[in-house]
Amino acid sequence: MGLVIVGSVAFDTIETPVERVERVLGGSAVYSSMIASYFSPVQLVGVVGEDFTGQYRSILESKGIGLEGLETVAGGKTFFWEGRYGEDPNDRETLVLELNVFEQFKPLLPEGARKSEWVFLGNIDPEIQIDLLDQIEGDAHIGCDTMDFWIKNKPEKLRELLKRVDTLFINDSEARLLSSEPNLVKAGKKILTMGPSIAVIKKGEHGALLISGDTVFLTPAYPIEEVKDPTGAGDSFAGGFMGYLASRGNSDQKTLKKAMMIATVCASFTCEKFSVESLEDLSREDIEKRFERFSAMVSL
Amino acid sequence: MGLVIVGSVAFDTIETPVERVERVLGGSAVYSSMIASYFSPVQLVGVVGEDFTGQYRSILESKGIGLEGLETVAGGKTFFWEGRYGEDPNDRETLVLELNVFEQFKPLLPEGARKSEWVFLGNIDPEIQIDLLDQIEGDAHIGCDTMDFWIKNKPEKLRELLKRVDTLFINDSEARLLSSEPNLVKAGKKILTMGPSIAVIKKGEHGALLISGDTVFLTPAYPIEEVKDPTGAGDSFAGGFMGYLASRGNSDQKTLKKAMMIATVCASFTCEKFSVESLEDLSREDIEKRFERFSAMVSL
Numbered sequence: 304m305g306l307v308i309v310g311s312v313a314f315d316t317i318e319t320p321v322e323r324v325e326r327v328l329g330g331s332a333v334y335s336s337m338i339a340s341y342f343s344p345v346q347l348v349g350v351v352g353e354d355f356t357g358q359y360r361s362i363l364e365s366k367g368i369g370l371e372g373l374e375t376v377a378g379g380k381t382f383f384w385e386g387r388y389g390e391d392p393n394d395r396e397t398l399v400l401e402l403n404v405f406e407q408f409k410p411l412l413p414e415g416a417r418k419s420e421w422v423f424l425g426n427i428d429p430e431i432q433i434d435l436l437d438q439i440e441g442d443a444h445i446g447c448d449t450m451d452f453w454i455k456n457k458p459e460k461l462r463e464l465l466k467r468v469d470t471l472f473i474n475d476s477e478a479r480l481l482s483s484e485p486n487l488v489k490a491g492k493k494i495l496t497m498g499p500s501i502a503v504i505k506k507g508e509h510g511a512l513l514i515s516g517d518t519v520f521l522t523p524a525y526p527i528e529e530v531k532d533p534t535g536a537g538d539s540f541a542g543g544f545m546g547y548l549a550s551r552g553n554s555d556q557k558t559l560k561k562a563m564m565i566a567t568v569c570a571s572f573t574c575e576k577f578s579v580e581s582l583e584d585l586s587r588e589d590i591e592k593r594f595e596r597f598s599a600m601v602s603l
Numbered sequence: 604m605g606l607v608i609v610g611s612v613a614f615d616t617i618e619t620p621v622e623r624v625e626r627v628l629g630g631s632a633v634y635s636s637m638i639a640s641y642f643s644p645v646q647l648v649g650v651v652g653e654d655f656t657g658q659y660r661s662i663l664e665s666k667g668i669g670l671e672g673l674e675t676v677a678g679g680k681t682f683f684w685e686g687r688y689g690e691d692p693n694d695r696e697t698l699v700l701e702l703n704v705f706e707q708f709k710p711l712l713p714e715g716a717r718k719s720e721w722v723f724l725g726n727i728d729p730e731i732q733i734d735l736l737d738q739i740e741g742d743a744h745i746g747c748d749t750m751d752f753w754i755k756n757k758p759e760k761l762r763e764l765l766k767r768v769d770t771l772f773i774n775d776s777e778a779r780l781l782s783s784e785p786n787l788v789k790a791g792k793k794i795l796t797m798g799p800s801i802a803v804i805k806k807g808e809h810g811a812l813l814i815s816g817d818t819v820f821l822t823p824a825y826p827i828e829e830v831k832d833p834t835g836a837g838d839s840f841a842g843g844f845m846g847y848l849a850s851r852g853n854s855d856q857k858t859l860k861k862a863m864m865i866a867t868v869c870a871s872f873t874c875e876k877f878s879v880e881s882l883e884d885l886s887r888e889d890i891e892k893r894f895e896r897f898s899a900m901v902s903l
Contacts, residue, residue, distance in 0.1 A: 488826045509809040510823055521823035521900050523810055526788045560903050600821050602902050603860050 305344040305369075306549040307416050308336045308542070309435045310425020310448075311405065312349040312373065316385040317534055317577060319392075324532075327578035328359055330382060331425030331448065334535035335542030337582040338569045339423070340366040341590060342546035346416045348372035348435060350408045352379035362583060371413040379404040392533045392574075393507055412438040419443055421549035424468075425538060426450050429460040436467055444554055446470040446545045447499075448537065451477050466498040469554070472541040474505045487512060488519060501559065503544065503566075505537050513563050518556055522563045525571035525597050532577045536570040539582070543569030564601075568593045605644040605669075606849040607716050608636045608842070609735045610725020610748075611705065612649040612673065616685040617834055617877060619692075624832075627878035628659055630682065631725030631748065634835035635842030637882040638869045639723070640666040641890060642846035646716045648672035648735060650708045652679035662883060671713040679704040692833045692874075693807055712738040719743055721849035724768075725838060726750050729760040736767055744854055746770040746845045747799075748837065751777050766798040769854070772841040774805045787812060788819060801859065803844065803866075805837050813863050818856055822863045825871035825897050832877045836870040839882070843869030864901075868893045 310332030316325045336347045346369035351359075355375065363370060385399035410431055417440045424432040424447040432447060439445075447468040453461050454477060465471065471494055479485055482493040491502040491514030501515040508530070510523040544566035551558045568590060572581045610632030616625045636647045646669035651659075655675065663670060685699035710731055717740045724732040724747040732747060739745075747768040753761050754777060765771065771794055779785055782793040791802040791814030801815040808830070810823040844866035851858045868890060872881045 486828060489828065506809070509806070512823075512826070519826060519900050521826065523812075523821035523823050526812070526819060526821065528786060528789065557903065564903070598903070600819050603857065603864070603898070 305346060305416070305419055306339055306421040306423060306545055307346050307348060307372075307412065307419045307439075308332050308339065308423045308425060308545075309348040309410050309432065310335060310423075310427050310538070311382050312347070312351050312355070313382040313384055314354075315534060315578065316383075316399070317532055318387040319532060320388070320390055322531075322577070324577045326383075328362060329384065329534060329578060331427060331538045333363070333579060334538035334573065334582070335423055335425050335545070336363065336368050337366055337579055338539045338542040338573070339546030339549070340368050341585065341587050342543070343421070343549035345369065345546070346372055346413065346419070348410045348412055348416075350374045350376060350404045350410075352376055352381040352404045355381045362579065365583075369413075369416075372411065372416065374408075374411065376404040386534070388533065392530045395533075410435045410438070421545060422446065423541060423545040424448065425541070429453050429457050429464045433460065433464050433467075436464070444469045444548065446472065446541060448472040448541050449477070451480055454481050462497065468499045470501040470503060470545075471499040472503045472505065472537070472544070474507070474537060478502070478504045488514060501554070503541075503563070505540055507533070507536070511540065511563060511567065513559060515556075515559065518559070520560050520563055522567045523601065525567050525593065526600075527571050527575055530574045533574050535573050535579070539573040540566040540570040564597060565590070565594060568597055605646060605716070605719055606639050606721040606723060606845055607646050607648060607672075607712065607719040607739075608632050608639065608723045608725060608845075609648040609672075609710050609732065610635060610723075610727050610838070611682050612647070612651050612655070613682040613684055614654075615834060615878065616683075616699070617832055618687040619832060620688070620690055622831075622877070624877045626683075628662060629684065629834060629878060631727065631838045633663070633879060634838035634873065634882070635723055635725050635845070636663065636668050637666055637842070637879050638839045638873070639842040639846030639849070640668050641885065641887050642843070643721070643849035645669065645846070646672055646713065646719070648710045648712055648716075650674045650676060650704045650710075652676055652681040652704045655681045662879065665883075669713075669716075672711065672716065674708075674711065676704040686834070688833065692830045695833075710735045710738070720852075721845060722746065723841060723845040724748065725841070729753050729757050729764045733760065733764050733767075736764070744769045744848065746772065746841060748772040748841050749777070751780055754781050762797065768799045770801040770803060770844075771799040772803045772805065772837070772844070774807070774837060778802070778804045788814060801854070803841075803863070805840055807833070807836070811840065811863060811867065813859060815856075815859065818859070820860050820863055822867045823901065825867050825893065826900075827871050827875055830874045833874050835873050835879070839873040840866040840870040864897060865890070865894060868897055
């Protein structure tokens, strides 16, 4: 059973108080696909420019990620983001944002992926997310991420999208913004009235919570010794979560709880190195081992 | 097996964005004793003025708390604190602080409590905490809370004290201050080199972590619908933790983990009402029920 992921494929220039890396692989679809590939076959749907050369493709291909849905625009330039983190990794400033080939992007889902039962819409314009959903045949479980920019600037499209979403991934400040509700449990419950049956609220270094029906499930973040680069942590969280659900073929309560813990572990790896570096060398066994350690840290 | 608690007994005037209460019962020893009394016999050691009338004593006595060690200074006034919370309950401003009878306080441990095996030193001047320790006979498990004021203003006395402490309760910013280490796991490990064998770092609404030897244990906060008054949450956390250890008569790894979860639940009750109001009406069954709900929220 495979997972279809649509989202941004990007070059990122990232500055932290101790280091700077230029034009490294990034984007919501990249992080989420790479980590999900440890659990499930993945097909990535996105767009890049001619500057997205073979070396980048091969990083994705080495994880077995299907790139049939990755369009290359002749003469185009890949989406570019430059950002800077402060001493507190939550302080992030966007310095440059160039949409480039994303400005005109219409996703095209490969024929073989249309009947997929698991779909993740990485953070991207909700109109593109809807475009992709329209190509899904049958009754897929739809996971979706979004951000404050879309909540503020495309609220109607986002509301239309949410009616068709099963699991919404959203960070704490965005959950408050979307629901007008400061208390996160109440915010999650309000989000459930907008369409999703599962709300996953991400709190960065403070963990995450899941609200679904009467279920509330809480996970602290996995304590890592040093956060080197938090870029993509949220995408890795969602990718790990969706990849795990796809691998189990269901979303019952027990699977959702384990997915929350798996997702937490996945996000922790991403933060330990720049860009997708730690996701390249990872093994499924590394994930399992850290999951076991994490279980012991949170269970009696 | 009983628990001895020394700390402040106070009148608090508390203002939140929605309500203001005047001269209500407060203080580290009050909150921690009241919640600990649900688990273990408690003897409170502290000092009050003549204004601490029978109505306040009877709140403590109704919980079976031993007040033989609560000194009343003739003509004196009870410790007074006035504070204001912002929209974010973490924003707390101290408006008035009157030490009053605390200025000259020398704790006197009742004869019958000197052989106690469980002692909690609530947040208070480390010199008073040491004074109390000097009266303990035998090998007690010493829990201790402190705050930034003592870390900054009495660092030597605090270091002297820490050498004799088993479990240190400390909040996240204070753990960073004490250890000069921004990463909380590293901060906890550094604190273990100062004397305590167990470091419990409290993160308010973001939960808590325990570091002891190779053990790291993480708890999210219990999600309550509305934080009415966070005053005393940290004291209730420590009181619940120490009361549970005393009731079990040990501090092995399994007991410590359960104590963290019990403590989290205890702190959540305190925040739901002003002052000690919710601790007055509570039953042991209420605590157990919420503990069961909390377990389901964090365990697979």
